[in-house]
Amino acid sequence: MNSMLVTLSVDIPGLGNRIRQLREAKNMSPTQLAALAGMSSANLYRIESETTKSIPRETLKALSQGLEVDLDKEVKAALAKALAEDQKK
Numbered sequence: 001m002n003s004m005l006v007t008l009s010v011d012i013p014g015l016g017n018r019i020r021q022l023r024e025a026k027n028m029s030p031t032q033l034a035a036l037a038g039m040s041s042a043n044l045y046r047i048e049s050e051t052t053k054s055i056p057r058e059t060l061k062a063l064s065q066g067l068e069v070d071l072d073k074e075v076k077a078a079l080a081k082a083l084a085e086d087q088k089k
Helices: 015-025 030-037 041-048 057-067 071-088
Strands: none
Touching: 015 041, 015 057, 015 071, 030 041, 030 057, 041 057, 057 071
16 A cells, blocks of 8 residues: 655744753753754754754654653644644635
8 A cells, every 4th residue: 555645844933942941951951962862063053043944853853852851742732723723714
């Protein structure tokens, strides 16, 4: 059976700031979190400062694991809200 991949995009204002707050609450440096998530410190900075506008799901998952939190819950809530707004149109 053939399958099709559907890619969805959802805007989550403040997600980068939320990631920074979680990191700081755990007394982690950007370098520490970046290493745990398998990314460069520069990439983490772009995410936290929200200068990057797209985060691959794998990156979000790695950050979630490094922070020991479920960022997927926030993504799912934002996606549900976006879908509900689209249905109103």
